[in-house]
Amino acid sequence: MKILVCISQVPDTTTKIAFSDNNTHFSTQGVTFIINPYDEWYALVRALELKEGGVASDVHLVTVGKADAEPVIRKALALGGDEAIRIDTDSSDPYLVAAQIAEYAKTGNYDLVLCGKESIDYNNGAVGALLAGFLDINFIGFATNVQIENNAATVKREIEGGEETDTCALPLVISCQKGVAEARIPNMRGIMAARTKPLKVVAPADIQPLTNIVSYELPPAKTGVKMISPENMDELVELLHSEAKVI
C-alpha cells in the first residue's frame, strides 16, 4: 500500500505576524518556517506508523512550494518517509495547491492520502477535500483515529457535536487532527538519512489560481483592560450586561 502525505510549510506558531508593501505581503523577515503541525504531528507520524506496522510499503511526502520550502521537507524526511516531491510553484490559493498535488498523485497510484486538517497560515482547511474531488475518491475530514486493514480504513472523526466511526474502502483522502498520532522528534540517524533521500522537483502543471490575496489587516488592538476587584463580581456581571451587552 502506498501513502502520500501532504506537507505544508508555515510560519512557526510563535511568529508575530507583520506585513510589508502597504499590507499587501506577509513579511517573512526573521520568520522561522516549520512543518504545518497538523501535517507533521498527525498525518506524517500516522503514515510512518503504518509503514512500521507493515501495513504500508511506501510513504511519499509532497509539498507545493519554491526552493525555500526544501529545508522544511528535509525536516519531514528526517522523521521518516521514503522520498519527497516538491512541486515547484507557490500559491495561497487552495484550488491551485490541491490541483497541483492531484496532478502528481494521479501518476503515483496512491491508496491513501493523508493531510492535516488545515494549515495554520491560510486556514482554509480545504486542500484534502479538494484533492479528493479532483481524484474523484472519498474524503473523510477531521479524523481522530485512523486504522487500515484489508484495503479499507476505519476512521473515527469529529462531527457536529460528537464523534462518528466510519469505514470506507481505499483509495481515500483523510485529513488528520489531534488523536491520530503522537508527535515525534527526529533523531540523529533520521536527520543523516534524510540528506540522501530522494527529493524530486516536479514542474507545476499549467493551472491558474482562482483567488488572490489583495491585502492583509491586523486585528484592532484592544483599547485597554478594565480591572475589576476580585471581591466585586457583581460589578463584573453588571458591566457584562450594560456595557459589553453580552449577557
Added chain:
Amino acid sequence: MSIIVLAEHTQGVFKKKSFEAVQYAAAIAEKQGTTVTAVAVGTVADSELQSLGQAGAKKVLHIADARLDNLSARAYAKVLIAVAQKEDAKVIVALHDVTGKAVAPRVSAALKAGLVAGAVSYPDTTNGFVVKKTVFSGKAFAFVNITSDIKVVTLMPNTFPVKKGEGAAAVEKLDVSFDDKDFSIQVKEVSKVTGAVPLSEAELVVSGGRGMKGPENWYVLEDLAKELGAALACSRPVADAHWRPHHEHVGQTGGTIRPNLYIAVGISGAIQHLAGVNGSKTIVVINKDPEAPFFKAADYGVIGDAMEVVPRLTAAVKKFKETHG
C-alpha cells in the same frame, strides 16, 4: 441566475448558523438583483423548510433522500453541483464547519470555482469579489479576491447576527440521482454529546488553563458555565495533559472560536492561544498573576485565585438572573 446556500440542519431542525448562512446569501442576492435558493438535504418537515424564508430565502429546494441524513461529502457536493447548474448559480454559500469544510471544496473542484473558506465579511464587489477571512489562525485577516466566474464562500459561524423577518420560503422537491459510490462511506457508530452547547456555535464560553492546577478543580468552571449557559473550552497544556477532552482545546493548533463572551481562567495568554480566541467580542481574564500577557488582550480583568473568584462570579450571575428574570 441565483445565489445558492446549503442550509444544514440537525435532525430536522435548522440552527442559528444556518439562518446566518441564508441571510448572508440573501444579502449578496439583493446586491446582485437576484434571489436566494436554499438547498436542504435529508429528512426535514416542510414547515421547517419554509422558516428559512425568515432569513430571506425565496425558495428552498429539498432533496428528501433519507440516505442524506448522514454526511456524505460526495453526495452533498453532487446535490450542490446539480442545483448550481440548474439555477445557473454564480455564488454558492456554505458554513465553515465540519459539513461545509468537507463539501464546499469538492464543489469548488468540480465547478472550477474559487473558494474562500471562513469568511468574516460580506463580499465587496466594487473591484472584483473580495471577501475578508481570518489567516494565521486568527492573528490577522486577509482580503481575498475570487477571480473565477463561479464563487464558493464558507462562513465562519457566529459572525453575522441574524435578524429574522417575516416570510415563508416556497418549498420545491428535487430529485438528484445518486450511485452507490456516493454512499460508500459506512457509518458504524455515532456518539453525540447531548444537551451541551457545541463549542464552535457557543455565544458564551468559559475556558480554563494550567492555572486551574488539575482536572479536579474544573467543577468551578462547570458551575459557572452551567449558570451562564456557556460551553467549556481549555488551553493546549490542559488538553495535552488529558485534564480535558481534545475537542475543548482552543488556540492556534486547536479550534478557533468567536463567541460573544470568552472568560479565560488561569490561562496566561500565549500568542498561540490568543490566535484561537481573539475574535471573541468580549474577553474576561481571571488570573492570579498580574503579569499574565492575556490581560493586554482582555476587556475586563480580575486578579485573583480561580477557586475563590469563579464561585463568586457564579453567585453573581445567579443573583443577576434572579433580579433580571
